Amino acid sequence: MSESETPAPRPVPRPVPRPAAPSPAVLAARPADAAPLIPVAPPVVEHDEAQVAEALAFGAVAEDGTVTVTDGTQVREIGKAEDPSDHEAALRPFAHAYLDLVAFLDQTESRLAAPTHTQAELNRLLEQLRKNLKEPQVVGDIPALRKRAGELREKAKELIQGLEAERTKAREEATARRTAFVESIEELVSQDPSRISWKSAGETMRQMVPTWKAMQKEDVSLDRPTEDALWKRLSAARGTFDRVRRQFFSQLDEQHAEAERVKEELIARAESLQDSTDWGPTVREFRSLMDSWRQAPRGNRKKDDQQWTRFKAAQDTFFAARNADLQASDAEQHENLQVKEQLLTEAEALLPVQDHKQAAEALRRIQDRWEEAGKVPRADMRRIEDRLHAVERAVKKAEDDEWRRTDPRTKARVEGASSQLQAAIASYEEDLAKAEATGDPQKIEKARAALEARKEWLAVIERSARDLG
Structure with a gap:
């Protein structure tokens, strides 16, 4: 390359797109x-x-x-x-x-x-x-x-x-938890009002909204339709609870007023009887009043306690007087028991009966003194009465035996029966002789049996005749 030539610039590639850095x-x-x-x-x-x-x-x-x-x-x-x-x-x-x-x-x-x-x-x-x-x-x-x-x-x-x-999955579990919470509120509201613990239930309902908000804040978020539907159920349950509570306590006030009225009437009747000395009927009347008290509707606890105190005071006044009278009567009855024990000793000395007339006269005097002796303790009554009745039965039997023995009509009946049987025996002896003449064993046996039966009857009648004298 000559000095006059300049090198061509190197190609620069197009930049590859890159995402922007996060802000x-x-x-x-x-x-x-x-x-x-x-x-x-x-x-x-x-x-x-x-x-x-x-x-x-x-x-x-x-x-x-x-x-x-x-x-x-x-x-x-x-x-x-x-x-x-x-x-x-x-x-x-x-x-x-x-x-x-x-x-x-x-x-x-x-x-x-x-x-x-x-x-x-x-x-x-x-x-x-x-x-x-x-x-x-x-x-x-x-x-x-x-x-x-x-x-x-x-x-x-x-x-x-x-x-x-x-x-x-987390949303489904959260939905299940919130649904269970909603259902627990609905179950509480659906209970029989008379079985609801209103103090505890009221506290539960007061914590309902804070609990729901805490679940919204701390738990997984639900989709809006599901959350709205559950909240509507909660709101409806709260409205039902408020309505049922108002109705319940309104009815409870009416029931308490009725209970107070009924028990005031029972108290008035009890107080009118507390000074009675007619012990038996009054005891039964107080028992009836007690049954009525148990069946009366329940009232306000404080008022119920006050009324019960008044009712029981009247009851206690009567029974205290009755018990005092019974204690005095009990001492008297024990003295009467000693007298009747002595009379029993005299009555039982009449047995066995030797002379029914003397025994009957003595027993009548003992019976008169027995009535004069008066009442004895209830626990001893049956025992001593049974002993006296035994003597009375023995004396009565002696009188009946003597009357039968000396009754002329009885003697006449015995003598007539004896004569009839003697005539019948003579006839049956002839029948036996005829049967023996025939030599038939069956006829002989039949005739002998009939004869023996009449002889036994005659022996019984003759003993009766001897007893009659």
Whole structure:
């Protein structure tokens, strides 16, 4: 080259599109543990010459300086070289840009292999892959780049799907938790009002909105339709709770008023009976009043306690007087018991009965004194009554036996029966003699049996006649 000639300027490749660096505001909004975005084309200080040589094989420079690259089955123009005579020098910047893209894919692959990702980060990587590999202005094996970029895109999409699946699962679990909370409120409201603990239920309802807001703030966000539907159910449950509570306490006030009225009537009746000395009927009346008190509706606890104190005071006044009377009566009855024990000793001395007339007269005197002795303790009544009845039965039996023995009509009946049987025996003896004359064993046996039966009857009647005297 002569000194007058100046060297032609080396062609400058067209710059490869690169994404803008994130703004400070964007960086400030990212989580503290989020990894920094991978630069589209990280700066490379040196390039491997063997890799550069491989890349140069895909490029060409026309005589007019047009730089082209073989992109699969097509040749694509990617720039202009000012000095088309030095092909390698013209293509080298484009080869360097190709290797920068390779380095970008290497770093993208490393980032996708990281243990954690955010969907925004993965979406940005996909956008960078799309832009950088659309029609890259580089010289190299572009189909291989696209293939590798496609694999990385699929990997990024799989990760995004995984994140979406996790987010969907988390949202479903959050929906289940909030639905369970709503259902717990609805279940509380659906209970029988008489079985609700209103103090505890009221506190639950007061904490309903703060609890819901805390779940909104701390839990995974739900989609708007689902959240609105659940909130409407909560609002409806709260409205139902307020309405049922008003109705319940309104009815409770009416019930308390009715309970107070009924129990005032029972108290008035009890106080009118507290000074009665007609013990038996009044005891039964107080028992009836107690049954009515148990069946009366429940009132306000404080008022119920006050009314019960008044009712019980009247009851206690009556039963204290009755018990005092019973104690005095009990001492008297024990004295009466001693008298009747002595009378029993006299009555039992009449047995066995020797003279029924004397025994009957003595027993009548004992019975008169028995009635005069009065009441005995209830626990001893059956025992001593049974002993006296035994003596009474023995004396009565002696009287009945004597009457039967001395009754003329009885004697006449006995004598008539004896005469009839004697005549019958004579007839049956003739029948037996006739049967023996025939020699028939059956007739003989039959006649003998009939005769023996009549003789036994006659023996019984004769004993009765002897007893009658």
